[in-house]
Amino acid sequence: MTKVIKRAAKPGLLLIPNQINHNMKKKILTVLGLALIICLGACGGSETSAPAAESAAAPASATKAPADYDPKRGEGKFDETNIKIGPLDAAMADKGKSIAATKCFSCHKTTDEKLVGPGWKGVTTRKTPHWIMNFITNPDPMIDKDPEVQAQLELCLVRMPNQNLSEDEARSILEFMRQNDGAH
């Protein structure tokens, strides 16, 4: 993963995660707080069923993935059974490109160059299709749990936003990523 990054972030901006939590204001805390809810919900160990959003920030750093997190699959509703890859659907890829123009290209290039987030080139060879689907539709819990994503966060310092992609939109973007990586 790190091989793709051509430029490291400015050293002065490499805050450790705890500092990030202290320094940032409500937006970040809320996002992290929301992530925590999902996390707690998944763990099933929280004492209440509906914790509110303004509770404490989630731990942003962990060297290892939690035991119940599968880094090959990610976290979300997708796995091998519901994401099938076939021959490239060019029409679907076109649609994906146009959605990405609105929702993704502000931060990602289609080359391997980092903009705000990493470039997309090669992503479909590094990650499984269902991991990609899970990450782009359900980024917050994965940012908190996935060791490779956490390593990315330390370089980019911007949490990938949840862009509210529908399942259909996400699948189209995946098809465009495949096309971008030369699938046919």
Added chain:
Amino acid sequence: MYIKNFITPVLFLAAATVSVTSCKPKSAGTAVSGNAASKVYVPPGKYDEFYNFVSGGFSGQLSVYGLPSGRLLRVIPVFSVDPEKGWGYSEETKPMLNTSHGFVPWDDLHHVEMSMTDGQADGRWVFVNGNNTPRLARVDLKTFRTAEILELPNSAGNHSSPFSTENSEYIVAGTRFSVPPDDVNGDIPINSYKENFKGHISFVSVDKTNGEMKIAFQLKTPGVNFDLSHAGKGKSHDWFFFSTYNTEQANTLLEVNASRRDKDFIMAVNWKKAEEYVKAGKGKKHSVKYAHNTYDEATHTAKSAMENEVTVLDVADFPDIVYFIPCPKSPHGCDVDPTGEYIVGSGKLAALLPVFSYDKIQKAIAAKDFEQETYAGLPVIKYEAALYGEVQKPGLGPLHTEFDGKGNAYTSFFVSSEVVKWNIKDLKVLDRQPTYYSVGHLMIPGGDSKKPFGKYLVAYNKITKDRYLPTGPELSQSAQLYDISGDKMELILDYPTIGEPHYAQAVPAELIRDKQLKIFDINANKHPFVTKGEAEAKVVRQGNQVHVYITAVRSHFAPDNIEGVQLGDEVLFHVTNLEQDWDVPHGFGVKGAANGELLVMPGETLTLKWIPDRTGIFPIYCTDFCSALHQEMSGYVRVSPKGSTVPLRFSLGDKNEKPEPTVQ
């Protein structure tokens, strides 16, 4: 630790109350009991039980509190500009504050009423009134934003408003000040009040699907002051009750001259009859001018239309619409109990509280049990014929009454600074508790509806004095929360409010909480200047107007370098927030702009107008902390002299630079 945090305020409260006992007759020292803190404590991360919508009075805005914590959740800009949120500053919101007088940046927001279905709040909209330049507004509870503002013709001081019939068939707006109607010459002597001044009450219909308001008709009445009102319920569904004062028709020193009569009136209006007459074409069209402003969520843009006609029924021409009921001494509150049978008139200067009976009113009308003397030609029901009974010696200066749904009424007393609980049936006083100080309105969640939630009561006080740490001559207003679940009311919390809170409403949180819109769908954005993705970002010159199609995402603007703007240009930044995640607004400010900021929600487009006043470099930046690189979210605009040869140019990042300017 929590206990310790709460002991301090409790002690302070006790100390403060002891120090003012000299001017308060009540034993205020016992006002707070030991477990008050636990009753209002909402732990971090937990939600309040009720949403509480509170008028912001002369701030012109509507505040939203959580109960029982008293936490301020939001201030919704309505009638006044709000530079914090860009309300009235962005090009898209300016039309919302348009009136027949032009752009009016302020009003005095008094009363709050939820939209109703079957006599209960349905959680769809909140209606509020503008008292100064008469207006009604509708706030959408999906977005907590003002969706519509309707000006009211023939009116001056929209005070008796915005009360709702049981299914929000109508929201009423009764004029506080009678004035000459808009379509006659108003350039007349003020002391010709009795001949020339008229009252008007607007009945504003509400579209069941989209909430859009329309003045269905107005009732033209004798010239008096309309103060407050409430619709009937259940059996009295077809009726509306308005308190009146200055039935003396004085035009000067009202403090004395409008207080001469022993009794003013509650005006009972059969609105169903009025509706029938209007449907039968009996109304007269009058030529007037009033603004109707609506906000379109798809285009993120408001429009203001000028209406020019209103249908008026002169009540003098229709004998069975209006009946006057004598009510002691300048009645203020006019409140109907949950059954619809009892109407409480609160005479501001009276030493007793009359309760009228709907059934008796109907009998009196049928039997023509009227006073010999009419009022301006209209029937006056005999006081005893309409009266159910009087609450004797309830307190001094009764103002407003709310209900708990358990057969009790709670009335605020301004002069004696107390809330008094009394039984509606036997009219006996059950409890009285001091307020700090001079309570005006009071509110029980659902307390003016068919089904009150009789757990809490909030007193909205007019005077604050020593309740909080002093802040110079100007103090925030004060609210006090009482637990009314037991026999005795229990004061459990003091908290400051914005502006001057008049009326308020509260509903269980679950009625609204899960309906919240979290983002605007960028794909559904139909703003004419939307930029759906950075590839569409551009700068376009049209004469001396420069349109900047600019996007915001964590954490940069595209474009962020703009050159070729000239002195004399009008620059319009159309900022589209490309985020699609909840609670990630981006702000936008530009140095030297004689304007507010923009605060752009995810998926939304808003426009900031800037007319540069000098040449040079002007930073732009995101004003709302958005990410770890928020401080980097900025850019520059270069302003050159008029006629400069610097080409129009925009870029983001060296590699993305687009050297060719777009010129139309």
